[in-house]
Amino acid sequence: MEAFKKELENPENNRKECDVLILGGGPAGLTAAIYTARAKLDTIIVDEGIVGGQVASTYQVANYPGTDGVIKGIDLVNNMKKQAVDFGARIDDMQALVKVELSGDIKKISTGKTDYFARSVIIATGAAPRKLNVDGEDKFTGKGVHYCATCDGAFYYDANVIVVGGGDAAVEEAVFLTRFAKKVTVVHRRDHFTAVKSAQDELFKNPAIEVLFNTEVKAIHGTDFVTGVTLFNNKTNSSYEMPIDGIFIYIGNEPKSQMFKGLLETDERGYIMTDENMQTSVKGVFAAGDLRKKEVRQITTAVGDGTVAAVMAGRYLAANGN
Amino acid sequence: MKVTVYSTPTCPYCVMAKNYLAERNIPFEDIDVSADPAKAMEMIKKSGQRGVPVIDINGNIVIGFDRERIDELLNQ
Numbered sequence: 001m002e003a004f005k006k007e008l009e010n011p012e013n014n015r016k017e018c019d020v021l022i023l024g025g026g027p028a029g030l031t032a033a034i035y036t037a038r039a040k041l042d043t044i045i046v047d048e049g050i051v052g053g054q055v056a057s058t059y060q061v062a063n064y065p066g067t068d069g070v071i072k073g074i075d076l077v078n079n080m081k082k083q084a085v086d087f088g089a090r091i092d093d094m095q096a097l098v099k100v101e102l103s104g105d106i107k108k109i110s111t112g113k114t115d116y117f118a119r120s121v122i123i124a125t126g127a128a129p130r131k132l133n134v135d136g137e138d139k140f141t142g143k144g145v146h147y148c149a150t151c152d153g154a155f156y157y158d159a160n161v162i163v164v165g166g167g168d169a170a171v172e173e174a175v176f177l178t179r180f181a182k183k184v185t186v187v188h189r190r191d192h193f194t195a196v197k198s199a200q201d202e203l204f205k206n207p208a209i210e211v212l213f214n215t216e217v218k219a220i221h222g223t224d225f226v227t228g229v230t231l232f233n234n235k236t237n238s239s240y241e242m243p244i245d246g247i248f249i250y251i252g253n254e255p256k257s258q259m260f261k262g263l264l265e266t267d268e269r270g271y272i273m274t275d276e277n278m279q280t281s282v283k284g285v286f287a288a289g290d291l292r293k294k295e296v297r298q299i300t301t302a303v304g305d306g307t308v309a310a311v312m313a314g315r316y317l318a319a320n321g322n
Numbered sequence: 323m324k325v326t327v328y329s330t331p332t333c334p335y336c337v338m339a340k341n342y343l344a345e346r347n348i349p350f351e352d353i354d355v356s357a358d359p360a361k362a363m364e365m366i367k368k369s370g371q372r373g374v375p376v377i378d379i380n381g382n383i384v385i386g387f388d389r390e391r392i393d394e395l396l397n398q
Contacts, residue, residue: 142371152374
């Protein structure tokens with residue numbers, strides 16, 4: 001806390017004030033920005049990476065209404081970004097948060113270079129890919145262990161890869177990887193996929209894909225790069241080795257809420273609790289999108305959350321003298 | 323100053339990195355490693371990893387879109 005005070009008082013830091021500070025520039029944050037900026041509220045989006053969230057690295061989005069069903073993820077979020085910027089939102093990207101104070105009427109957020117003073121905050125930092133937590137995973141990240149097929153799939157031309165997981169992302173990205181890999185093996189711990197039927201149909205008719213149900217990855221091996229994995233069949237309780245060039249992990253997400261720990265109410269997994277108006281346990285602080293505790297996490301629901309959070313932030317500001 | 327960007331067309335951070343260089347009027351060679359397996363191997367040898375973008379600035383290797391590191395090398 002002392003270090004933070006010093007940092008906040010550091011005259012070298014940029015100082016920015018705004019009505020609505022949006023943390024995270026995925027679909028939830030961008031939608032909130034479209035609404036607040038259009039309502040003439042001074043709006044800044046701060047993102048630790050590039051704006052777009054997880055959608056930016058999704059190859060294609062099939063289920064976003066009003067598109068042709070084959071829109072590229074990066075195009076969809078770039079459209080949202082342009083809309084937000086055209087309405088007057090400012091975007092500060094590549095800015096990781098280093099300190100967050102939410103309790104007072106003015107919320108203070110610092111990225112180390114810039115200190116933000118905001119009258120309301122919408123947290124939309126989203127979620128990040130969950131790790132397998134097996135031996136070799138960290139050591140070989142970027143060296144055969146990957147979480148983004150659209151980014152790194154091209155390195156596996158004519159190779160053998162596995163995809164871990166059974167949801168929409170695992171099934172869709174496995175099909176995408178057959179553009180490059182000669183064989184894709186999908187490894188899933190359960191006996192069936194939970195992905196939507198149409199995505200499963202695509203997968204099962206693809207001759208380059210093999211599926212191993214009831215199978216878990218127990219370890220990842222290699223020297224400079226991944227050379228193989230240890231698999232475990234949870235039906236037969238048998239372990240075996242499989243030589244492999246790369247492994248793509250799609251086993252769900254976890255909320256990026258570490259910076260808010262202890263500042264507002266979360267569930268045991270770190271998802272932020274809100275009411276139906278996206279209001280968190282702290283006055284003037286709203287949450288929207290994948291890091292909120294809820295059942296359905298889709299681009300469309302993130303957009304809905306962002307809308308509600310923006311409108312309610314506007315009402316909060318109006319009630320508090322804006 | 324010689325700058326090479328190893329990238330793939332679908333990688334968002336690659337687009338970001340190339341825009342960043344272009345905005346600063348830094349000329350660079352753009353190599354699409356998804357279309358050129360030999361160049362992909364060259365990139366893996368230089369960086370020790372299989373992930374894009376990789377940016378070579380006068381022989382110094384930057385892994386990922388690390389803006390601070392890029393600025394540092396460009397200002398040398």
